[in-house]
Amino acid sequence: MGLEVVVLAAGQGTRMRSGLPKVLQPLAGRPLLAHVLDTADALGAAGIHVVIGHGGPAVREAFAGRQHTRWVEQASQLGTGHAVEQAMPGVPDDAVVLVLYGDVPLVETETLGRLVERAEQGTVAVLTVDLIDPTGYGRIIRGRNGQVLRIVEEKDATEAEKAIREVNTGLMAAPAARLRPWLAALDNDNAQGEFYLTDVVALAVAEGVGVNPVAAGGPDEVLGINDRRQLAEAESALRQRTASALLDAGVTLVDPARVDVRGRLECGQDVHIDIGAVFEGDVSLADGVRIGPYCVVRQSSIGAGTELHPYSLVDQSVTGPDCTIGPYARLRPGTRLAEGAKVGNFVEIKNAEIGAGSKVNHLTYVGDASVGKDVNVGAGTITCNYDGANKHRTVIGDGAFIGSGVELVAPVEVGSGATIGAGSTISKTAPAGQLTVERSRQITVKGWERPKKGGAK
């Protein structure tokens, strides 16, 4: 029996007070809906149907690259039952339908697997949770033997029903062939004038079809995002979940509450991550990597034993083993550090290779360059790579020594073992193994006196 996932994502999300559709709000750096679609993929869904309405074009656009997804337009939001019904023409009869919400991003695959299992047995499975404050949710009404009878919405509930703390999360699964006629039979004769998906439960019971409540792991797992506060709560819950997985994998987190992973973080053995670190996109940290406080690493791979000192940013870069980076270093896209390279404070590197054992330690910009091995780049050195129209390369050979305050006007080459005197502006090839200095001679003016106040008129 194939699994067809229907994701409800047509609601407006006014309480976000945002120009962005709710399901596109980022959680751990990715749209809420992306998390839900990941879950649907992980369940091995045969079909995924996303019901869109408010902000529909923007939502489709955001997932333009995605395949095997049916986008279903719900022109007006007449209720959750109506929303699911819009997707049913694309669902085969021999399937199980699983309803997810685009704004409930943290539900776990394993929990949903249990829901789907019940539906495969021909019953209706409803994901429930016990809440200390159930206000606003549909309540699970059970009969004398504990069997589920129906779900009543807050606005339709009696005072006694409102006291029930077991609520409907909104997520459910049912065999398609059963669901189809029930959806067609829904009416909107209720306090909100909507076609409630939840009314399917009473219809199932009336036909003698079993309804199975499946309890969620806890309130966090089924947290629905309606406002910024709930979005922050979800971020924090997800942060905890990610941190806990990293700790289990043997990573040291100085404070599990202060590490943000917005993408996929892969770690080797004995990785140490200090507070305030942010990882974005696909990041890999090899064995023994140490990430200092407040570093940002984006879409990069860091070699074994490499250390990032505080406040460093590494973006779309690759570092070899045993490198030292920062504090306050910025590695921009296309940076490649070979084994043991050192990049110090207030150094910016872009689209450049720095060879093994080379040092670029202070206040330097190296862009569009190839730096050989065992090179020393002095403080305040700058590659002038941009002439206002085009970018040019600087090539520095192995073992070169660049004095402090040097400007390398690209395209330019410094030969192996060359030495460049401090303060030089180098615009022609500096030959290998020789000293090149471009600097006016220092003079001392004899008998010169400093002007005094009230002197010359």
Ligand code: UD1
């Ligand atoms: C729904 C459930 C309620 C449950 C609660 C959990 C119904 C009738 N009620 O109530 O029992 O406790 O969720 O949060 O199902 N949507 C559409 N099209 C529509 C209406 C809704 O796509 O026409 C989408 C929304 O974007 C949202 C989801 O369905 O993602 C739920 O809609 P919402 O209005 O939040 O439902 P609740 O009234 O909260």
Ligand code: CA
């Ligand atoms: Ca809601």
